[in-house]
Amino acid sequence: MDGLRAEARTRLQSLDDVIPPLDGHISTCPGDLDRLWRHILSHESEDDLQIIENLLIARAVLSSWNPDAAPNEDDLEAIAAFYAWLPQVSLPSSEFADALEGTYSADEEKKQKASLTTLLRRKRQRFSLSLACLSLLNSISPILRAENAADLVNCVATFASSDRDPWTSSAAYAHAQALSQSLTATSDSPAFWQTLQDVLEKRIRPLFAKTKNPAITPAGRKNFHPIPRPRFDVDVTDPETKPWKFRDVYATAVVHWVLSHYLPADAEHLESHLSLLVPPILSLIDDDSLAFKTLGCNLLTKFVTPIRASESDILRRTNLSAVFDDALAPCLLSLPTLTPEDESIQILSAAYSALLLVLQTRYHTKSKSEKFTDDDKRQYTSRLVTLLRDSVIPSFHHVSSSPARSASAAATASSSTLLSSFPYPRLSTLLLEQATILVTELRIHTVKYLQDLIPLIYTTLSNPFAPAHPPLLRAGVALARAVILNAHPRVWRWRGEMLAAFCGCWNNLAIDASVTHSGDKKEFTVLKKKLRGVIYLLKLAVDAAARDERERDLMGDNVVDIGQEYRRLVDADEELKELLLDEIDVDDAKFF
Numbered sequence: 001m002d003g004l005r006a007e008a009r010t011r012l013q014s015l016d017d018v019i020p021p022l023d024g025h026i027s028t029c030p031g032d033l034d035r036l037w038r039h040i041l042s043h044e045s046e047d048d049l050q051i052i053e054n055l056l057i058a059r060a061v062l063s064s065w066n067p068d069a070a071p072n073e074d075d076l077e078a079i080a081a082f083y084a085w086l087p088q089v090s091l092p093s094s095e096f097a098d099a100l101e102g103t104y105s106a107d108e109e110k111k112q113k114a115s116l117t118t119l120l121r122r123k124r125q126r127f128s129l130s131l132a133c134l135s136l137l138n139s140i141s142p143i144l145r146a147e148n149a150a151d152l153v154n155c156v157a158t159f160a161s162s163d164r165d166p167w168t169s170s171a172a173y174a175h176a177q178a179l180s181q182s183l184t185a186t187s188d189s190p191a192f193w194q195t196l197q198d199v200l201e202k203r204i205r206p207l208f209a210k211t212k213n214p215a216i217t218p219a220g221r222k223n224f225h226p227i228p229r230p231r232f233d234v235d236v237t238d239p240e241t242k243p244w245k246f247r248d249v250y251a252t253a254v255v256h257w258v259l260s261h262y263l264p265a266d267a268e269h270l271e272s273h274l275s276l277l278v279p280p281i282l283s284l285i286d287d288d289s290l291a292f293k294t295l296g297c298n299l300l301t302k303f304v305t306p307i308r309a310s311e312s313d314i315l316r317r318t319n320l321s322a323v324f325d326d327a328l329a330p331c332l333l334s335l336p337t338l339t340p341e342d343e344s345i346q347i348l349s350a351a352y353s354a355l356l357l358v359l360q361t362r363y364h365t366k367s368k369s370e371k372f373t374d375d376d377k378r379q380y381t382s383r384l385v386t387l388l389r390d391s392v393i394p395s396f397h398h399v400s401s402s403p404a405r406s407a408s409a410a411a412t413a414s415s416s417t418l419l420s421s422f423p424y425p426r427l428s429t430l431l432l433e434q435a436t437i438l439v440t441e442l443r444i445h446t447v448k449y450l451q452d453l454i455p456l457i458y459t460t461l462s463n464p465f466a467p468a469h470p471p472l473l474r475a476g477v478a479l480a481r482a483v484i485l486n487a488h489p490r491v492w493r494w495r496g497e498m499l500a501a502f503c504g505c506w507n508n509l510a511i512d513a514s515v516t517h518s519g520d521k522k523e524f525t526v527l528k529k530k531l532r533g534v535i536y537l538l539k540l541a542v543d544a545a546a547r548d549e550r551e552r553d554l555m556g557d558n559v560v561d562i563g564q565e566y567r568r569l570v571d572a573d574e575e576l577k578e579l580l581l582d583e584i585d586v587d588d589a590k591f592f
Contacts, residue, residue: 001039001057008056012049015121017128017169019052022060029066034074036061037081048122051089055129058082062136071140079141082133087151090130091158092167094247095120099166100291124169131159131175138179144191150198156180157199157257158250165253184261193269196258200276207251210241211283215323220275222319244280245292252295255280259302267310270303277303278320285327290343293331297350300324301357308361321362325383328355332391335399341424348395348427352434356441359383381445388438393452396431399424400459420459425469432460432475439482446487453483454494462504467512470523473505477530481537481592488541489551492560495542502531502538503569506579532584533591539563 007022040054071079134143134155143152159168159176168176186192214226244251259277262270270277281303284296304324307314315321331351334344363380400420422428435456439446446453460466460476467473480498484491491498509524542562545551552559566580584591 001036004057004060005043005053008053011056012052015118015125017121017124018171019056019125019129021063022056028061028064030069030072030075032061032075033065033071033078033082037078040085041081048119048126052122052126052129055089055126055133058133059129059136062133062140065136065140067139076141079137080147082137083143083146083148083152086130086134086137087148087155090127090134090155091248092123092127092250094249095123096167096249097246100245100249100252120166124167124172127159127167128169128172128175130155131172131179135175135179138182142182143179144183144186144189144195149191149195150202153183153195154199154203154250154254156183157254159253161253161257161260167250180257187261187266196261196269197273197276199254200258200273204251204254204280205276207244207248208280208283210243211279213279213282213286215326216278216282216320218275220278220318220320222323224319242283242287244283245287245289251280252284252292252299256295256299256302259299262306264306264309267306267312267314270306271312271314274314274318278323282323282327285331290334290339290347293334294343294347294350297328297331297347297354300328300354301350304354304357304361308357308365311365313365315358315362316365321358324358325355328358332395335395336424336427341427344399344424345427345430348434349430352392352437355387356437381442384438384441385445385449388435388442388449389452392431392435392438393456396428396435396456399431400428420463422463422466422469422472425466425472428460429469429472429475432456432472432479436475436479436482439479439486443486444489446483447490450483450487450490450494453479454497457483458497458501461501462508464508464511466505467508467520467524470520470527473509473527474530476501476505477527477534481530481534484534484537484541489545489548491538492542492545492551492555492562495538495560495562495565498538499565499569502535503573503576503579506531507573507575510575526590528579529590530592532579532582535579536584536586536591539566 004022011019011022036058040058043050043054045051134152137143143149143156146152156176156179159165159172160180162168163170163173183192215223217223239246255277281296281299284292284299287293287296304315315324328351331347332355334347336344339347359380363376363383400422435453439453442449457476457480460472461480466476480501484498506528509527513521513524539562542560546555546560546562570577570580
């Protein structure tokens with residue numbers, strides 16, 4: 001053992017996340033695990049370097065264990081001691097709290113990890129070695145048989161949730177994933193679900209207990225008589241009320257890992273854990289940090305997805321859909337300039353996805369004793385309309401206009417003369433995509449809101465600067481396609497605005513294609529196909545309306561002949577011939 005320790009100390013000169021195995025030849029037999037534990041116990045310390053030394057020695061001895069050998073009674077006691085010790089040295093704490101406050105892209109995540117201090121690198125080494133030892137011990141005596149199985153699973157979940165967590169190295173993530181898969185293999189056993197419940201009840205719930213939410217009862221249901229929070233609630237800024245954020249930072253990773261293990265067939269288990277899962281999710285969504293808000297929205301999506309797939313009516317029975325709806329609504333206001341564009345994109349994308357899933361689960365799922373009524377359909381449609389008209393469309397107009405435009409100038413100018421400058425094109429693209437999703441959900445009800453939707457299409461596609469960001473134009477064309485397909489009986493009334501948008505976009509693409517690089521030229525080729533496809537759909541919709549007796553009465557004596565209108569446009573501008581008159585292959589998906 002002393003030789004192994006001397007070799008371990010030489011290895012500690014490295015700050016790499018992965019420390020290679022010790023070179024000393026070891027042959028482990030029954031009884032050696034007990035001697036190993038007694039040796040480590042004699043060198044026990046809270047110093048990181050001393051702990052890493054002990055872990056290096058433990059990994060060397062455990063990796064040489066003969067899998068065909070059966071541990072004796074002393075070895076089993078030593079394994080129990082290791083299982084009690086490893087969780088104590090394997091959980092990240094407050095030193096990683098600052099890293100969780102940011103939201104990083106993949107490239108930014110690499111830079112952030114590269115700049116870790118020596119202290120954090122030592123911590124990551126320690127965690128990686130702990131997971132390696134835990135994996136080796138699991139092959140000798142399974143984790144779920146341990147007395148403190150909840151502590152061990154809590155440790156595994158901390159590192160198996162994501163390889164982007166600041167405390168997780170690639171080695172620790174690999175070990176944790178292997179352990180996670182071995183646990184999942186027993187997911188049909190009562191022991192697995194009981195351990196999962198113990199993790200949530202004994203390890204996670206105490207960390208969120210001080211973060212009170214008056215919207216829910218202790219059972220995780222909607223509170224119909226909530227006690228309002230004080231106007232100036234000092235607990236909101238008290239770190240002691242949020243240990244999951246400032247001290248026990250692993251808690252959110254554990255919740256994420258637990259939620260990832262519920263399948264549609266596990267709806268019964270999920271419902272039994274309702275009171276343990278809902279408070280952490282709401283605490284995250286209600287937090288003042290956008291990074292934690294985004295995480296809360298993503299966790300809510302993972303929570304509701306198996307409920308939706310299993311067609312459980314738990315959100316209806318508990319009225320939690322209203323609680324989630326109220327919690328998500330403030331997230332939709334995270335817009336520039338108060339919120340940076342990158343953070344706004346992340347929170348809005350997560351919040352809109354979660355909210356739509358909650359609404360679908362609430363209103364598209366009927367209980368066994370109830371029928372899906374017309375009132376449910378009306379409520380669902382009403383909520384979608386509110387979301388579209390009060391959130392998506394105003395947000396689009398807010399972020400797509402120049403912040404330099406004065407309020408007086410905007411007030412005196414007509415809507416047709418305002419030129420959107422799209423200072424946040426990626427965010428504008430996201431909002432157009434959300435509008436497309438809502439239009440698809442509204443279906444024929446879209447007809448009533450064409451006066452709100454057509455300006456979005458027109459301002460996007462007719463803008464001469466929009467080709468600088470092709471995804472924005474793709475989103476605009478997709479919205480136009482969705483509007484035509486879902487509001488086809490009445491789009492003939494708006495064909496002038498739509499044709500102006502399509503033709504303007506076509507000409508803008510032709511102008512920009514002559515001065516842009518090859519990458520954008522390929523994008524423009526795709527966009528032109530999409531424009532030709534949407535022109536074809538518009539013609540079909542208007543021709544169908546002209547044949548409909550009720551619509552013909554509305555047209556009066558001037559029955560619309562859109563084919564003739566296309567030809568007049570081509571006579572005025574020959575460049576539009578390919579867009580308006582050339583035939584397309586209706587079986588080619590690239591047009592649609």
